[in-house]
Amino acid sequence: MSALEYLGNPPIASDHQPRIVRVAAAQLGPIAKQENREQVVKRLTALLQQAAAERCDLVVYPEMALTTFFPHWEVSDPAELESYYEKAMPEGPVVRLFEEAARLKISFSLGYAELATTPQGPRHFNSSVLVGKDGGIIGKYRKVHLPGHVDIRPQDPFQNLEKLYFEVGDLGFPVFEAFGGKLGMCICNDRRWPETYRLMALKGVELITLGYNTPLFNPDQTQSPEQRRFHNHLCMQAGAYQNSTWVVGVAKAGIEEGVEMMAGTCIIAPTGEIVVQTRTLGDELVVADCNLDACTPGKRGEFDLALNRRPEHYGLLVEAA
Ligand code: CDT
Numbered sequence: 246m247s248a249l250e251y252l253g254n255p256p257i258a259s260d261h262q263p264r265i266v267r268v269a270a271a272q273l274g275p276i277a278k279q280e281n282r283e284q285v286v287k288r289l290t291a292l293l294q295q296a297a298a299e300r301c302d303l304v305v306y307p308e309m310a311l312t313t314f315f316p317h318w319e320v321s322d323p324a325e326l327e328s329y330y331e332k333a334m335p336e337g338p339v340v341r342l343f344e345e346a347a348r349l350k351i352s353f354s355l356g357y358a359e360l361a362t363t364p365q366g367p368r369h370f371n372s373s374v375l376v377g378k379d380g381g382i383i384g385k386y387r388k389v390h391l392p393g394h395v396d397i398r399p400q401d402p403f404q405n406l407e408k409l410y411f412e413v414g415d416l417g418f419p420v421f422e423a424f425g426g427k428l429g430m431c432i433c434n435d436r437r438w439p440e441t442y443r444l445m446a447l448k449g450v451e452l453i454t455l456g457y458n459t460p461l462f463n464p465d466q467t468q469s470p471e472q473r474r475f476h477n478h479l480c481m482q483a484g485a486y487q488n489s490t491w492v493v494g495v496a497k498a499g500i501e502e503g504v505e506m507m508a509g510t511c512i513i514a515p516t517g518e519i520v521v522q523t524r525t526l527g528d529e530l531v532v533a534d535c536n537l538d539a540c541t542p543g544k545r546g547e548f549d550l551a552l553n554r555r556p557e558h559y560g561l562l563v564e565a566a
Pocket residue numbers: 308392393404405432433434435437457458459460462463464
C-alpha cells in the first residue's frame with residue numbers, strides 16, 4: 246500500500262474525466278436604498294441569463310446581494326430595518342430568480358440578510374445559500390466573522406453595524422457535495438481569517454464562493470485604498486494557495502449611498518493566481534473554467550494536510566491564545 250492510499254487519497258482512475266465547473270463571478274454595482282427586490286432581482290436575472298448564454302454551471306453573487314448594504318447606516322425605523330431581511334429563502338420576487346435558474350439549469354450562490362424564526366424568537370444572520378441546477382437549496386452558510394461595532398458613531402461618515410444587526414453564524418464552515426466535488430461558502434470579512442479556508446480544507450473543499458461589500462476607506466483604520474485593495478486580493482490568494490482550492494471572490498462595487506465600495510471581483514486558482522478579474526465598478530460578469538482536479542497537486546503534495554500538517558505540535562500556540 247502506498248503512502249497516499251494509507252492517507253485515504255484514492256488513486257486517480259485512468260478513465261477519469263476532468264471535473265470542470267464553468268463559474269461566473271457576478272459582480273454587482275451599487276444597490277440604492279430605494280431599489281426594491283423586484284428591481285434587484287431583474288439585475289441578478291440579467292447576469293444569470295448572460296452566464297447561461299456563456300454555458301456556465303455556477304453563478305456567484307456578492308454578500309447581501311438583494312439589498313443595499315444597510316449596516317453602513319443607523320436604521321431607526323423598525324419597519325425599514327425588517328424590510329432588509331428575508332424571512333424565507335426564497336420568498337417574494339426572489340422566487341423568480343430560483344425559477345429562472347432552474348429553467349436555465351444553472352446553479353448559484355447568493356448572499357442575503359436572513360431573519361430566522363426559531364422557538365427562541367427571531368434570529369438575524371448574514372447568510373448565503375448554494376442553489377443547485379434544479380433550483381433546490383444544497384446548503385446554507387451563516388457569516389462567522391462579523392466586523393465593526395454595535396455602537397453608533399455619529400462622527401463617522403458611515404457606520405459598520407454588522408455586530409448590531411446580526412448574530413455570529415452558528416453553522417460552522419460546512420462543505421457540500423456538488424459538481425462531483427466539494428464546495429464551501431464564506432462571506433466578506435471571513436476571507437481575512439486563515440481559519441475560514443483551513444476549516445473547509447480539512448473537509449476537502451475544492452471551490453469556495455465568497456461575496457463581499459468592502460468600502461475603500463474604513464473610518465476606524467488608517468489604511469490607504471491601495472493597501473485595502475492589496476489586502477483584499479492578498480488574503481484570498483493566500484487562502485486559495487495554502488489550502489489548494491479555487492476561490493471565487495465577488496464584490497458589490499461602486500458608490501453606494503455615498504460609500505465608495507471596492508471592486509476587484511476575481512476567480513483565483515488553487516495556485517493562488519488570479520485567473521480573471523472584473524474591470525468596472527458596475528454589474529459585470531467574468532467567467533472561468535475551474536478544474537477541480539487542479540486542487541489535487543496541492544492537496545496530495547505540499548499541502549497534503551494529513552501528511553504534512555503538525556497539529557500535535559501546535560499545543561503551545563493554543564495555550565498562549
Ligand atoms: N462586509 C464586510 O465584512 N466588510 C468588511 C469591511 C468592513 S470595514 C468598514 C471587510 O472585511 O471587507
